[in-house]
Amino acid sequence: MTSATLATSSDDVETLEVVKLRHPWRWVSYVVVGVLVAMLVSSLVTNQNYGWPVVAAYFFSSRILNGLLATLWLTVLAMGVGIVLGVVLAVMRLSRNPMLWSVSMAYTWFFRGTPVFVQLLFWGYISALYPRLSVGIPFGPELVAFDTNLLITPVAAAILGLGLNEGAYMGEIVRAGVEAVDKGQIEASQALGMKRARILRRIVLPQAMRVIVPPMANNTISMLKSTSLxxxxxxxxxxxxxxxxxxxxxxxxxxxxxxxxxxxxVTSVLTVGQHYVERYYGRGTAS
Structure with a gap:
C-alpha cells in the first residue's frame, strides 16, 4: 500500500460520522417504570386507608421510640454474641483436633437446620423442660440451683435465641474469610516463630476482614429485622x-x-456504614 493510499484512507476515517447506538427498548422500560411509579405514588397519596396522619402522629411517640431503642440494643447484643461465638466455631472448625471439629460441625448443623422462630420459642418455654437449672456433680448432689423463669427472662431468651443462631452462620463466614488468606503468609509467620493465636490475631483476621465484612454486614441488617420475631x-x-x-x-x-x-x-444507615467499612478493609486491593 503506497503512502498516497494511506493518506486517502486516513482522510476517509477522519470524515466518518459517529452514530450513537440506539436503544429503543431502554426508553420503553423508562416509560413503563415511570408509569408504575406514578401509579404507586398516586395510590399512596389518594388512598386514605394508609392513614398517613396517624403515621405522623405516632412516628415519634415514646412507645415507638422505646421499642426502636430496644430493637437496636437487642441487635447489638445478639450480633455481639454471634460474632464471638462465630470466631470460636471457625477456629474449632479449622482445628486439627477431631473433637473440636466435630463439635463445631454439630453446632452449625443444628442451629442452621432449625428455624430461628422455633429456637426463640424453645428458649421462651425452656422452663417447661427444666423448671430448675443447677450446677453440680453428675449423678450427685447439686451445688447451685436457679429458678429457670427468673434466670431465662424474655430478654435473656431473645438474646440467646438470636445470638446462638447467628453464631452458626458467623462461624461459616469467619471460616471462609480465614481460608481466603494466602497460606504462604501463615507459613512465613510460623517460620518467624509466631504462635498460632498471634498469627490468627495479627495476620489472618485483619486480612480476612475484607471477605468477612460484606456478609457480616448483611447478617447485621437481617438481625435487625429478625428482632421482630x-x-x-x-x-x-x-x-x-x-x-x-x-x-x-x-x-x-x-x-x-x-x-x-x-x-x-435504620437499615439505610447500616447500609451506608457497610459501604465505608468495606472501603476501609478493602484498602490496598485492586478495584
Whole structure:
C-alpha cells in the first residue's frame, strides 16, 4: 500500500460520522417504570386507608421510640454474641483436633437446620423442660440451683435465641474469610516463630476482614429485622410496641407502616456504614 493510499484512507476515517447506538427498548422500560411509579405514588397519596396522619402522629411517640431503642440494643447484643461465638466455631472448625471439629460441625448443623422462630420459642418455654437449672456433680448432689423463669427472662431468651443462631452462620463466614488468606503468609509467620493465636490475631483476621465484612454486614441488617420475631416472647421491641398500640386503637395498617419506615431508616444507615467499612478493609486491593 503506497503512502498516497494511506493518506486517502486516513482522510476517509477522519470524515466518518459517529452514530450513537440506539436503544429503543431502554426508553420503553423508562416509560413503563415511570408509569408504575406514578401509579404507586398516586395510590399512596389518594388512598386514605394508609392513614398517613396517624403515621405522623405516632412516628415519634415514646412507645415507638422505646421499642426502636430496644430493637437496636437487642441487635447489638445478639450480633455481639454471634460474632464471638462465630470466631470460636471457625477456629474449632479449622482445628486439627477431631473433637473440636466435630463439635463445631454439630453446632452449625443444628442451629442452621432449625428455624430461628422455633429456637426463640424453645428458649421462651425452656422452663417447661427444666423448671430448675443447677450446677453440680453428675449423678450427685447439686451445688447451685436457679429458678429457670427468673434466670431465662424474655430478654435473656431473645438474646440467646438470636445470638446462638447467628453464631452458626458467623462461624461459616469467619471460616471462609480465614481460608481466603494466602497460606504462604501463615507459613512465613510460623517460620518467624509466631504462635498460632498471634498469627490468627495479627495476620489472618485483619486480612480476612475484607471477605468477612460484606456478609457480616448483611447478617447485621437481617438481625435487625429478625428482632421482630421476639414479639412472640412479649419482648417490647419495635414491632411488638406497634402491636400493643394498634391492639388498643385498632389502627393496624398505619402502625405497621410506622414500624416499617423505622426499619427502612435504620437499615439505610447500616447500609451506608457497610459501604465505608468495606472501603476501609478493602484498602490496598485492586478495584
Amino acid at each position: 421476639v414479639s412472640v416472647l412479649a419482648f417490647p421491641e419495635l414491632l411488638y410496641s406497634a402491636q400493643l398500640i394498634y391492639s388498643e386503637n385498632f389502627l393496624t395498617v398505619p402502625l405497621l407502616i410506622t414500624a416499617s419506615i423505622w426499619y427502612l431508616l
